[in-house]
Amino acid sequence: MTNIQRDKIDIPVTSFEEVILARQLVRELMERLGFSLLAQTRIVTAVSELARNMVVHAKDGRLTATKVTQGARVGVNCIFQDSGPGIEDIDQAMREGYSTTKSLGLGLGGAKKLCGEFNITSSMGKGTKIDITEWVK
Ligand SMILES: Nc1ncnc2c1ncn2[C@@H]1O[C@H](COP(=O)(O)OP(=O)(O)OP(=O)(O)O)[C@@H](O)[C@H]1O
Numbered sequence: 001m002t003n004i005q006r007d008k009i010d011i012p013v014t015s016f017e018e019v020i021l022a023r024q025l026v027r028e029l030m031e032r033l034g035f036s037l038l039a040q041t042r043i044v045t046a047v048s049e050l051a052r053n054m055v056v057h058a059k060d061g062r063l064t065a066t067k068v069t070q071g072a073r074v075g076v077n078c079i080f081q082d083s084g085p086g087i088e089d090i091d092q093a094m095r096e097g098y099s100t101t102k103s104l105g106l107g108l109g110g111a112k113k114l115c116g117e118f119n120i121t122s123s124m125g126k127g128t129k130i131d132i133t134e135w136v137k
């Protein structure tokens, strides 16, 4: 199910076309929320890597991106949830250069550096959930 609203996006991410769509929709949402172009680009780069990981390493990936507020603060929260194999050793997976697919292994560690708040939980055989939040400066 695809659900695209003004302040909330909920889409499947199971193909590279959907990775591109995820990038576009998050950029548009961030623009509406008042993020700088630089912040948009930074977070969209992270979104791209995390969405790509769901396609490459997992299955049934979904992205939910929503406007969040805390007092006067406005931000964006993105949740990447999949039903893939899970990640056995998260610390190892986060390390630069670690990849189980002979790729660069920069995606996860890079994404964490690009986001204000980054949370990852994973359960073997069940899937992985990554939750990121960024606030408008
Ligand atoms: N959603 C996921 N489900 C299961 N395993 C994952 C997931 N995301 C990442 N991983 C595991 O963590 C490793 C590191 O991920 P990372 O994105 O850093 O590197 P990569 O995807 O292998 O290469 P790159 O992103 O640089 O092309 C992956 O090789 C994979 O084993």
Ligand SMILES: [Mg+2]
Pocket: 049, 052, 053, 106, 107, 108
């Ligand atoms: Mg990757």
